[in-house]
Amino acid sequence: MAHGNKNEKVVYVGDSRVRKPSGEVSIPPDYTSFPGRSEAFIPNFLLKEWMVGCVVLVGFLVLTIAHPAPLGYPADPTNSAFIPIPDWYFLFLYQLLKYPWVSGSYVAWGVVGIPGVAFGALLLAPFLDTGKERRFYRRPIASALMILSLASCYYLTKVSWDFYQHELEVTGTVPEHITREEKAREAALSGEEAESPAKPAEDVALVDADNADVNAILKSAGCISCHGTDLKGQAGAKIPALRGVGDLLTKEELTEIITNGKGNMPAFGDKLSAEEIGTLSDWLAKQKAAAE
Amino acid sequence: MFKSVYNWIDERLDVTPLWRDVADHEVPEHVNPAHHFSAFVYCFGGLTFFITVIQILSGMFLTMYYVPDIINAYASVDYLQHKVPFGSIVRGMHHWGASLVIVMMFLHTLRVFFTGSYKAPREMNWVVGMLIFFIMLGLGFTGYLLPWDNKAYFATKVGIQIADSVPYIGEYIKIFLQGGEIVGATTLTRFFAIHVFFLPGALLALLAAHFLMIRKQGIAGPL
Structure with missing residues (x-):
């Protein structure tokens, strides 16, 4: 069906047989759109990208081995002393909702208003920033708003995290996953089997239960x-x-x-x-x- | 052998143009760090995808042990973390990968923003990219509950409380997420289903759209 010649060899760039669509031509794929040292995605560029990928993967595995994923104690809904903390990338939203002007009776501003405007603007950025100019220093409003948002997110995250650390210090709490790891390490050093918090306490049977x-x-x-x-x-x-x-x-x-x-x-x-x-x-x- | 099998398939289905189109597309000089070191900023999109693939694979392996019910969820994670060979590596990759994917996606978004690459004709791709961002945040939120330890439980409780304070529809969002009146057994199964089936399904569809559009339009030109 395809090309007639049955003994195809793998053919590299220059000899590509991506068929030219008849009629309307879709936008780039020929190499004239960007004059310069262009190269083919496979295998030339992908090999380089894989090298970057390998470096990232090694770094990632080192992180994984050096810091095992945390695991605390089983969820206990009656525990009233636990200090809740979301994952770090939600901290800015968590912190925002602590300010009195976006919580209590104004909470709609905190949960819908401000995040809605911010994320809505981000989602619709191409329709708000419609100028032809692409360089960030030539579109000061868009860039300034983005930098301002980044700075606020950084600030909120930092305040939130510092407050969490402060709370831990004031209440003398050590996060559970650390306590747990510490206990497991001690048990391992003393040669005992680490106590597994997953195992529920053994049930004591009732004596004369049908009295x-x-x-x-x-x-x-x-x-x-x-x-x-x-x-x-x-x-x-x-x-x-x-x-x-x-x-x-x-x-x-x-x-x-x-x-x-x-x-x-x-x-x-x-x-x-x-x-x-x-x-x-x-x-x-x-x-x-x-x-x- | 391999070649004759390939030719046999190609004669019938004409698959060559499909992969040649992907293989031969132009990678211009201005995005190639081999020519301009500063072009490393163009790597973040590919790295986001790379970490996403790691997330999907490690997640698939995690579900081999994980049990989504309130009695066994913690125990299964505990077993996976401390007893299964390499379990702590797989779980560690999934745990840290969740953060890393957010970081990479954030950097990719900033690159696209500050190079103005989202401008016409690429508006739709930006919108799809932002939807992917929201899906990733959803995956982060739902995945946080699954180990069912205190941190997971109380963070989810706070998260649902926040959703509950949305005017008018907050109550419904809360009941939808909790699957009832409290954060409990149904919440865990719901979050598991959302984390493992609904959001990844949406994510794959959006990723496909993202990649189709970038192939169709090509990468934005140099500044």
Whole structure:
């Protein structure tokens, strides 16, 4: 179909058989549009580009090996102390929204107004800057606006990052991925298997889980509304699990805590009868992990 | 052998003009760093594409281990990072590549802007390029959640809060992104789908348009 000659050799520039479209000729591809030392894309120029690519790739791999991708601890929605931080290229937007004149009741300016105008102008730049002149110093308005935007983005990013560092310092927080890496390193140095935060704490089985009296009390007294329907507590809110509580406290201590409360836990002495508290603390004292 | 197979295909499909068109197109002197060192600024577009290819390949390998659900997402990333041979390299490339692609794209955009290359007749290519920029930012935002650690979770929560404050449609954007009332299981699967299927699909289509247009119009002339 193509050229008749079956024993084609790969033919280089000068002998190209890109067919000339009949009728209208599409814009450049012949080499007369830019007089000078033009060269073919493949293989001449692409080989050079690959060399640049190789240098970039080596640099990139060195970075990757020197700085492993960060990984903190598993997401815990109840963690209220975590300082959120977006990736660095969103910091300028994040910072912008902290100023009072683009947040609160003016937040529409911050989320739609200013970014909308800025990104809209960028998107439509060729239709706003329609002059024939291409040199940046001959189109002062476009160039000045771009430089101004770049400077503001740089400034906002820097302020945001400095504030984040300041927050970390004030609250004495070390970013989680660093803590984690540090712990893993220590574990590796002492020859232990690093503790994996991905592994959920092993569930302690309930002893005598089907005790109807106890279940009724747990429900009616509201134990489960804080300690959880599965009685695992809430680690984030520092509410202890009731599973395995028998390992930590005796029946007397449990009775005392239920009756008079402890820490954030309210007293149940006037809500439950002494008999009910007895049943409950009896049952709780039996909750030993070893009893399985 | 190779040549006869090639000829067999070429006789039937006439493929030579397709690749010759790409191979033989002119690379003029003013964009060739071998002739003018300052022309290295013209490399950023190609490097953006190079890093994008790395992102796609490393991303494909990451999905071999990654599990997009809230119980296993973190565990699978943790396993990939610490147990899988070369896993930390692949994940590292994807993590740092995400930043690098933004940097390269930023430099490429500045080059095009300051050389005035976006002017007629290349307006449409600039617009498509900016759309690619937004897609990349979207990929950055959705990809940030996937490891499901605290940083990912809380940054996404803030991001969705910001989207929520858009007048009139904010509420809908929030529910669309979260897939419900909270940042949770459906948010993760949604972000995964957007990050792995929707945005890359759009990205490839836009890249194709970007490259077709640059081939059709040729590179902007020297200043």
